[in-house]
Amino acid sequence: MLFLSTLLLVCVSVVMVYSASTPVALQRQQSPFWYLMKQGMWVALGVVVLGVAMRFDYERFRKPAVIWTMLGIAGAGLVVVLFGPEVKGARRWLGLGGLGVQPSEFAKLAIIVFTAAILERRMARINEVSYSLTPIALVLVAAVALILREPDFGSAMAIVATVVVMVFAAGLAWRYLVGAALGLLPLAAALLLAAPYRRERLLAFLDPWKDPQGTGFQVIQSQIAVGTGGAFGRGLGGSVQKLYYLPEPHNDFIYAVIAEELGLIGTTVILVCFVILVWRGLRIAVRTQDPFASLLATGISAMIGVQALVNISVVLGLMPTKGIPLPLVSAGGSSLLISMLAIGILLNMSQRAVPDA
Numbered sequence: 001m002l003f004l005s006t007l008l009l010v011c012v013s014v015v016m017v018y019s020a021s022t023p024v025a026l027q028r029q030q031s032p033f034w035y036l037m038k039q040g041m042w043v044a045l046g047v048v049v050l051g052v053a054m055r056f057d058y059e060r061f062r063k064p065a066v067i068w069t070m071l072g073i074a075g076a077g078l079v080v081v082l083f084g085p086e087v088k089g090a091r092r093w094l095g096l097g098g099l100g101v102q103p104s105e106f107a108k109l110a111i112i113v114f115t116a117a118i119l120e121r122r123m124a125r126i127n128e129v130s131y132s133l134t135p136i137a138l139v140l141v142a143a144v145a146l147i148l149r150e151p152d153f154g155s156a157m158a159i160v161a162t163v164v165v166m167v168f169a170a171g172l173a174w175r176y177l178v179g180a181a182l183g184l185l186p187l188a189a190a191l192l193l194a195a196p197y198r199r200e201r202l203l204a205f206l207d208p209w210k211d212p213q214g215t216g217f218q219v220i221q222s223q224i225a226v227g228t229g230g231a232f233g234r235g236l237g238g239s240v241q242k243l244y245y246l247p248e249p250h251n252d253f254i255y256a257v258i259a260e261e262l263g264l265i266g267t268t269v270i271l272v273c274f275v276i277l278v279w280r281g282l283r284i285a286v287r288t289q290d291p292f293a294s295l296l297a298t299g300i301s302a303m304i305g306v307q308a309l310v311n312i313s314v315v316l317g318l319m320p321t322k323g324i325p326l327p328l329v330s331a332g333g334s335s336l337l338i339s340m341l342a343i344g345i346l347l348n349m350s351q352r353a354v355p356d357a
Contacts, residue, residue: 002280002350005273006050006343009328010043010336012258012270017331020242020257021250035250035331042333046340053344054351061113061345062120062292070110071139077103078146089197090323092150102334104147104155108162109338112299114139115163119170120292126171133172136163148191153198154322158306165302166295169285198320205320218253219317221245225256226267226316233263250331252323255315270329271312277343278305284350293349300342307335 014036021035028034060066077094081103084091093100115136122132140163147156168177192198200215208216225241228234239260242249249257259267281301285294304327311326313319325332327339 001276002343002347005276005280006328006340009270009273010046010340013329013331013336014039014043015236016254016258016261016329017250019237019261020239020254021331022237023243024248024250027244038333039331039336042336045333046336049337050340050344050347053341054347056344056348058293058296058345058348058352061296062117064117067110067114067117070106071114074103074107074110074143075146077101078107078143082146082149090150090152092152100333102332104150104152105334105338107143107147108155108159108303109300109342111139111143111159112162112166112303112342113296115166116292116295116299119166119295123170123291126167127173127176129172129176133167136167151195152323153191153195154310154324157322158303158310158324161306162299162302165306166299169298170295201320201322205317208317218247218321222253222256222315223317225253225260229260229263229267231264233259233261233266236261251325252311252330253315254330255312255326258329259315274305274308274327277301280350281346284346288349288352293352297346297349300346303342304339 017039018033018036022032025032025034025036081094082091084094087093092102092104094103095101118135119126119132126132140160144156144159147159164177192202204211204215204219208219210216212220221241225239225246228240234240239249239257241260242257246253246256255267255270258270262269278301281297281304285297285301288294288297307324307327310319310322310324311330314321314324325335327335330336
């Protein structure tokens with residue numbers, strides 16, 4: 001079920017990226033197949049990565065050499081990207097062989113592996129916060145600070161939420177989580193209001209119709225796409241909102257195009273697939289006898305679940321706009337590759353702990 005749900009989402013990705021990107025591809029690249037070919041290449045590479053990860057013993061991720069190598073690569077990427085060219089007001093991509101790579105995507109997985117290893121060793125004293133969580137906090141703060149410099153508030157938030165879920169799963173008492181949340185609220189509010197574009201997005205979320213041609217444009221057009229899709233949609237390729245109304249219809253707002261073209265039925269299939277991914281991941285976490293595997297599976301499930309929840313909430317107007325792709329579906333190689341690598345790790349653990357996962 002885990003593998004088939006992943007495969008279905010990836011197949012939907014190829015079809016819907018082509019459908020959503022055709023007008024943009026014609027305008028920018030003079031070829032309607034530009035984004036289809038790129039996504040197809042990333043999907044082919046992702047399938048190879050998933051296959052390798054399925055056969056790569058997850059136990060190796062427990063080794064300090066592997067953990068620190070992953071953190072080193074992620075840290076170097078997050079630093080180097082800050083000196084790269086600015087694209088759409090942010091420095092998030094590294095150019096490698098003509099391809100754009102986001103170091104923040106790899107950083108998510110590296111931090112999950114590091115957190116799982118630390119929590120496994122210190123779980124018996126999890127409520128001695130200074131002992132159990134200090135290394136995690138130091139690495140997390142450093143990574144989040146670098147990601148916020150890009151700036152990428154959405155990815156930073158997703159990483160923090162994933163680590164919080166893992167720490168809770170490790171057994172940290174509620175009072176510490178509540179205390180940390182209350183203590184971080186002023187900091188989160190300050191970060192949210194510090195940048196003008198974040199303030200504008202927050203105001204647009206609260207009242208998009210106050211500036212329908214400006215800050216509220218994205219939210220309004222997204223909701224129009226979702227609403228006009230109805231139960232069965234306009235039909236594949238029939239979206240009107242992708243015709244330069246929706247920004248990046250093949251990326252952050254691809255769920256809106258799916259809703260418009262495939263309707264409630266299509267979006268429900270997508271939601272069910274994500275529910276299955278999270279459910280099977282947590283099932284592996286519960287049934288395995290290895291604490292490291294349990295925490296790693298919890299982190300991967302949380303990473304995919306949080307990103308999907310945030311992306312869909314933004315599309316529906318339930319959260320302020322954030323640049324988080326829909327895992328396995330949105331156009332883009334970094335998110336797709338890391339998601340498939342993470343699911344390959346889950347499948348490897350399922351073969352050992354839960355044969356029918």
